[in-house]
Amino acid sequence: MSGVALYAQNPWRRTRQLVGDLLVVLWVAAWVRAGLWVHDSVARLAAPGRTLEDAGSSLSDSLGSAGDTVARVPLVGDDARSPFDAAGGAADSIARAGVQVQEGAAQLALLLGILVAAVPVLLVVGAWLR
Template structure:
């Protein structure tokens, strides 16, 4: 498997691209963490409500127990404290719900902020790399199984810019038909460089 180009310029661009993708991912992960932390602060009022409600409920329960021990008053005097304690418990539960909602929102927003730009860039990068690996791998198999560079020279005639072909020969098509070794090798090298590969040293030309 050919992961990186053999030609220095294209290999350098690939390495820089990989590094930029890594930096991009790290930056957006940090952005997602920051959003999570900021939104998570919305849970603070919920913690205050929970603590206040729990403390009030405990105080009312203690007061109810104390009143219930008073002679001639008994459990009848405890009822208002019990009711108030239930209301305090409701406040505490509301505080817990506020915290849970804030935490869920923080997780959702943090993941969304980080995941969307990361997935978009990584998908494009991955498709590009897979395409290169497949094309380079197929080209290397042909080079390994064929005794000449004629196929790549023909492909160069069909795909390479006219200015690049003109630098090889004034009449590259006829030179290819005649099988001129230097022209065939030069044309094949053009196409192989576009694929990120180098022509094998000493590769014979039929």
């Protein structure tokens, strides 16, 4: 019982098949590499989000410490603390916005990276498999 041959017996036809297969493999590798490059490039957009998150967190911590210090002042401590608490809450919002920027950049990087690689690969591989 003989199995199905992957390539033709005719040397010229077999050479054409092998060259075609090699070109498809190179095409796929090139587009996967392009998709990874796009992903990495877009992922760099998260850097300002990290900066924003770090700045917001640092500001919130500093304002919280200042509020704690002011709260120890006799007679006016609690009243003097409330602006620091409010400003600390705003700083926390800045930090959360930084996290959202990072998450958005990561999602966009993944989506664009996959699309850049998948569309040309699927078009060529689909035609190649026919």
